[in-house]
Amino acid sequence: MKGTICALMLAGLVLSAERAGAVVTGSIFGPGSASLPIAVTALKNQGGDQGSALGQRFAAVLSRDLDLSGYFRLVDPKTFVEDPQTSGITAADIDFVGWAAIGAQAVVKGAITVTGDSVSIEFRLFDVPGRSEVAQVGKRYSGAKGDLPRMAHKAADGILEFLTGERGPFDSMIALVSTGGSRLKDVYRFTFDMDAPTRVTDERSIVVSPRWRPDAHAILFTSYRQHVPRLFQVTLATRQVTMLVGGPAMVLDGAWSPDGSRVAVTREQGGNTDIFVTDASGQNPRRVTDHWGIDVSPAWSPDGRQIAFCSARSGGPQIYVMAADGSGIRRVSQTGSYNTSPAWSPKGDRLAWTTRAGGIFQIVVASADGSDARTITSQGSNENPSWGPDGRYLVFSSRRGGQRHIYFADRDGKTLKQLTHGPGDDTSPAWSPRL
Amino acid sequence: MSGWWKRGLVLALVLMVPLAGGCKKKGPKAVGSEAAGSGFGEEGLGNSSLERARRGLAPEEGGILGDVRFGYDSADIESDALDVLARNVDWLKQNRNAKVELEGHCDSRGTIEYNLALGAKRAKSVKDHLTGQGISGDRISTISYGEELPLCQEETEACWARNRRVHFVILGQ
Numbered sequence: 121m122k123g124t125i126c127a128l129m130l131a132g133l134v135l136s137a138e139r140a141g142a143v144v145t146g147s148i149f150g151p152g153s154a155s156l157p158i159a160v161t162a163l164k165n166q167g168g169d170q171g172s173a174l175g176q177r178f179a180a181v182l183s184r185d186l187d188l189s190g191y192f193r194l195v196d197p198k199t200f201v202e203d204p205q206t207s208g209i210t211a212a213d214i215d216f217v218g219w220a221a222i223g224a225q226a227v228v229k230g231a232i233t234v235t236g237d238s239v240s241i242e243f244r245l246f247d248v249p250g251r252s253e254v255a256q257v258g259k260r261y262s263g264a265k266g267d268l269p270r271m272a273h274k275a276a277d278g279i280l281e282f283l284t285g286e287r288g289p290f291d292s293m294i295a296l297v298s299t300g301g302s303r304l305k306d307v308y309r310f311t312f313d314m315d316a317p318t319r320v321t322d323e324r325s326i327v328v329s330p331r332w333r334p335d336a337h338a339i340l341f342t343s344y345r346q347h348v349p350r351l352f353q354v355t356l357a358t359r360q361v362t363m364l365v366g367g368p369a370m371v372l373d374g375a376w377s378p379d380g381s382r383v384a385v386t387r388e389q390g391g392n393t394d395i396f397v398t399d400a401s402g403q404n405p406r407r408v409t410d411h412w413g414i415d416v417s418p419a420w421s422p423d424g425r426q427i428a429f430c431s432a433r434s435g436g437p438q439i440y441v442m443a444a445d446g447s448g449i450r451r452v453s454q455t456g457s458y459n460t461s462p463a464w465s466p467k468g469d470r471l472a473w474t475t476r477a478g479g480i481f482q483i484v485v486a487s488a489d490g491s492d493a494r495t496i497t498s499q500g501s502n503e504n505p506s507w508g509p510d511g512r513y514l515v516f517s518s519r520r521g522g523q524r525h526i527y528f529a530d531r532d533g534k535t536l537k538q539l540t541h542g543p544g545d546d547t548s549p550a551w552s553p554r555l
Numbered sequence: 556m557s558g559w560w561k562r563g564l565v566l567a568l569v570l571m572v573p574l575a576g577g578c579k580k581k582g583p584k585a586v587g588s589e590a591a592g593s594g595f596g597e598e599g600l601g602n603s604s605l606e607r608a609r610r611g612l613a614p615e616e617g618g619i620l621g622d623v624r625f626g627y628d629s630a631d632i633e634s635d636a637l638d639v640l641a642r643n644v645d646w647l648k649q650n651r652n653a654k655v656e657l658e659g660h661c662d663s664r665g666t667i668e669y670n671l672a673l674g675a676k677r678a679k680s681v682k683d684h685l686t687g688q689g690i691s692g693d694r695i696s697t698i699s700y701g702e703e704l705p706l707c708q709e710e711t712e713a714c715w716a717r718n719r720r721v722h723f724v725i726l727g728q
Contacts, residue, residue, distance in 0.1 A: 391679020460666035
């Protein structure tokens with residue numbers, strides 16, 4: 121069976137190189153199959169990369185992305201047949217027979233030049249059985265040293281685009297709430313080259329529900345900094361915090377519409393919460409739900425025409441969808457007595473939410489109309505899913521033992537990896553659009 | 556007014572001083588202007604569960620006024636809670652100038668935003684009960700902390716039950 125998969129993969133690579141299209145899809149080659157053995161070598165130092173540190177860092181970040189994707193099996197660098205610092209980086213120079221002998225079907229090689237703070241890299245993907253370079257994938261990047269991880273993420277995203285027809289999601293950020301080990305909370309950010317998230321805000325208060333502005337330059341969040349919770353926005357470049365939606369009553373959460381023209385917010389009045397839509401400056405709130413039961417957690421459809429939300433109008437919390445003006449409310453979660461925190465895939469075709477099953481919480485992925493709902497997690501207690509920009513992967517918080525951390529899974533639940541480590545209790549991940 | 560309560564007030568005043576200083580540094584975003592609309596000064600909030608957390612303290616359980624407990628995913632006043640509520644109503648009637656903030660809290664089993672909404676419902680249920688017993692609504696403010704400030708962390712029925720509560724914070728008069 122494994123031989124068949126490899127043969128198909130090989131056919132895929134060779135065919136793709138000719139058609140420049142994606143031919144490898146479906147269940148044979150998908151997240152969780154870990155079917156393509158790939159060797160990722162350090163970038164060859166062509167000047168200035170002391171100790172080859174940056175060249176190795178690029179390979180490490182790229183390898184981690186490819187491993188997370190679930191499509192690949194990373195070939196152990198200890199078995200590599202070429203020294204990246206002395207071997208060539210063109211098809212004519214590569215020992216394809218040697219790479220094939222250690223089981224590699226694909227090889228990533230490249231070079232790096234460092235001048236002061238500037239970095240220039242090139243990377244190439246080679247089809248080992250085809251004994252050729254996959255020319256469409258190779259890229260040259262230049263920028264500051266600090267941009268190197270993003271170059272690796274872009275390389276990973278490009279490799280996935282070539283092999284699967286859908287660009288990868290790794291050149292992006294995840295906003296989250298963390299305690300950083302204290303009793304109080306702040307907004308943190310995480311990129312796929314980090315081990316632990318880094319702090320963005322200085323609230324040292326209760327912070328909930330971070331959400332990206334569509335341009336990924338700012339994060340909306342709810343903070344108790346004024347005692348009563350309000351909706352704020354932090355600009356990443358300056359760390360400046362401004363209030364978007366104020367009182368007098370509590371503001372529980374907020375979400376930018378995908379075009380950035382409106383904000384859906386949950387406001388409390390007289391003990392009850394309803395959803396409102398404001399303009400881009402947080403002004404002119406217009407009520408879109410009006411029910412004595414809890415309404416909370418608005419999530420926009422990617423076309424901005426609909427809003428999914430959580431409501432307890434039928435008793436326990438369930439997932440509903442309505443038009444953005446509040447009309448046409450319909451329940452989409454059909455099973456379970458407790459369904460919360462909907463997230464709409466950026467592709468528009470799927471919803472994810474949190475469900476309670478047997479006293480613990482799991483992540484559900486369903487079609488946008490609620491049909492074909494499947495629970496994709498089984499270990500630990502899992503909450504607050506957020507979709508990646510490719511609609512193929514999700515992140516969510518998971519408690520497996522003491523602290524909660526952010527986990528990563530494909531939408532079928534075949535791959536599952538822990539993303540954040542460190543002392544903090546990490547919750548409420550929000551995955552940014554592509555950068 | 557009994558002696559121990561006076562001591563409590565003095566302690567609260569002592570605690571207020573560093574807090575007020577901290578707020579002044581932050582300028583107009585301090586609590587005072589926000590809370591003014593609901594008829595409260597910032598000074599009384601020094602013993603709120605959030606301010607205690609900022610000082611590195613665990614939330615207070617009970618106190619002069621007892622916590623009102625709730626069932627899972629419920630904001631209904633249970634018959635078990637009526638004794639505590641009756642004692643709290645008596646105290647509020649005897650201390651006519653006292654104002655309280657009702658903090659709605661939840662256990663950890665649920666999504667963060669939903670639990671914030673549920674905590675608001677719990678605080679409102681208790682407020683409605685108090686006003687139904689003749690306590691003026693002007694003396695009562697409400698806030699929800701959802702599952703953010705638990706009394707205990709264990710994943711046990713006993714701990715969850717303690718965390719599902721409305722806590723009374725007595726504000727300065």
